[in-house]
Each structure stands twice: as structure tokens, then as C-alpha cells.
Amino acid sequence: MSTVTETPQKPAVAAxxxxxxxxxxxxxxxxxxxxxxxxxxxxxxxxxxGRDCQQAHFADHKVECKAxxxxxxxxxxxxxxxxxxxx
Numbered sequence: 001m002s003t004v005t006e007t008p009q010k011p012a013v014a015a016x017x018x019x020x021x022x023x024x025x026x027x028x029x030x031x032x033x034x035x036x037x038x039x040x041x042x043x044x045x046x047x048x049x050g051r052d053c054q055q056a057h058f059a060d061h062k063v064e065c066k067a068x069x070x071x072x073x074x075x076x077x078x079x080x081x082x083x084x085x086x087x
Contacts, residue, residue, distance in 0.1 A: 021037045021047045022037075022047070023037060023047060023048050023049040023053050024046040024047060024048060024053070024057055024061065025048055025049070025053035025054065025056050025057035026049060026053050028049055037049065038050065038051075038054070040054070040061065040065060042065050042069055043064075043065045043068040043069050043072075045064075045065075045068050046061060046065075
């Protein structure tokens with residue numbers, strides 16, 4: 001005769017509501033007219049009101065941007081069992 005043991009389940013944790021997007025350069029939030037923010041085309045982790053804000057913030061964002069992309073590439077390569085190409 002086999003016995004089935006139940007594993008205790010963790011209580012469900014409510015996800016925190018996502019904050020509305022703001023411009024990484026000027027800090028502007030969404031306008032009543034439904035302003036759409038543009039994501040950084042490389043890392044997609046920050047948003048901007050427009051091209052002027054993106055250009056103004058890029059010097060500060062560049063190092064973080066490269067690190068985010070490198071981390072994503074490393075995760076993909078690890079998941080697929082590949083190695084980063086030398087060079």
C-alpha cells in the first residue's frame with residue numbers, strides 16, 4: 001500500500017501593481033492624452049518621452065545598457081548550451 005504525502009503549498013503572493021512608466025531623462029509621467037514612451041532600442045529597459053530625452057540621457061545610460069544586453073545574451077547562450085564567440 002502506498003501513501004501519498006502532500007507538500008504544503010506556499011501562499012499566493014499578490015504581485016505589486018506596476019508603476020506607470022516615466023521618462024528616464026526628465027521624469028515626466030504619462031499625460032492625460034496617453035503619451036507613449038519609447039523604449040531604449042538596445043536594452044529595452046528604460047523609456048523616454050522622445051529622441052531629445054534619449055540623447056540627453058544616453059551618456060549616463062550607456063554603461064548600464066551594455067551590461068543589461070550582455071546579461072541577456074549570456075542567459076540565452078546558457079539556456080541553449082552555447083558559448084560566447086571569442087573576439
